[in-house]
Amino acid sequence: MITIEGLTKIYGDVTVLHGIHHHFEMGKVHGIIGANGAGKSTFFRCLTGLEKYSGQIKGLSGMHGAIGYLPTDPFVFKRITGREYLRFHCLARNIRDIDIDKHNAFDLPLDRYAAQYSTGMLKKLALTAVLLQRNEVFIFDEPFNGVDLESNMLITAIIRRLGEQKKTVFLASHIYATLSGSCDFIHRLAGGKFEQPVGTEDFHALGLQLENEMVSTKLDMLRFG
Numbered sequence: 001m002i003t004i005e006g007l008t009k010i011y012g013d014v015t016v017l018h019g020i021h022h023h024f025e026m027g028k029v030h031g032i033i034g035a036n037g038a039g040k041s042t043f044f045r046c047l048t049g050l051e052k053y054s055g056q057i058k059g060l061s062g063m064h065g066a067i068g069y070l071p072t073d074p075f076v077f078k079r080i081t082g083r084e085y086l087r088f089h090c091l092a093r094n095i096r097d098i099d100i101d102k103h104n105a106f107d108l109p110l111d112r113y114a115a116q117y118s119t120g121m122l123k124k125l126a127l128t129a130v131l132l133q134r135n136e137v138f139i140f141d142e143p144f145n146g147v148d149l150e151s152n153m154l155i156t157a158i159i160r161r162l163g164e165q166k167k168t169v170f171l172a173s174h175i176y177a178t179l180s181g182s183c184d185f186i187h188r189l190a191g192g193k194f195e196q197p198v199g200t201e202d203f204h205a206l207g208l209q210l211e212n213e214m215v216s217t218k219l220d221m222l223r224f225g
């Protein structure tokens, strides 16, 4: 169990995470939803230890060498090739016996410099790296943004497979159908706190509730034709 106790993150005079108390079951796929600016990426950076915060995150100590983090816009040094990037990430986990070409599921041009990769290709390269590392916990921040349809389908299938393998996955996405099709729980971040997690049996009802809150009322504010 990952237990969050009083997690607070403040930037200047803006409190983004407001004394969060929450639990995440290990070995499950956790979808995180929330409006733009709700604090999803901030929460992920706290989980990975990249961000300072007050409060406590229990259950990940000793796991920091086994967390794969895919940020929204992964940074890749431009003067290395895709192959070098993947090899570097494997070596960081002491993985030396890997045939990188065999695992190039996204058909990336591994001998090209990262400078020549498109945004979507960089994302797929970074995703491949965290998968090759054989991590136990995966944090995917909007992995579907900017990648083509085929890759979106493959990423969804990868997340399902990680769930079957009892890996712990955190997935932030704005695509509800993808979340409801791959997650065990959906957690909504609003007002700096998580609401009660929703399990698969209530995904349909949550979808309708969100649509009613976010779409129906707003639609009336606009005039068409």
Ligand SMILES: Nc1ncnc2c1ncn2[C@@H]1O[C@H](COP(=O)(O)OP(=O)(O)OP(=O)(O)O)[C@@H](O)[C@H]1O
Residues within 6 Å of the ligand: 011, 012, 014, 016, 034, 035, 036, 037, 038, 039, 040, 041, 042, 043
């Ligand atoms: N380094 C920073 N310095 C100051 N403010 C920041 C910083 N990083 C994030 N913020 C602010 O914290 C809030 C939460 O940002 P965050 O990126 O975590 O939201 P998000 O839920 O991931 O949004 P989105 O869905 O748009 O990706 C925003 O108001 C943002 O402007």
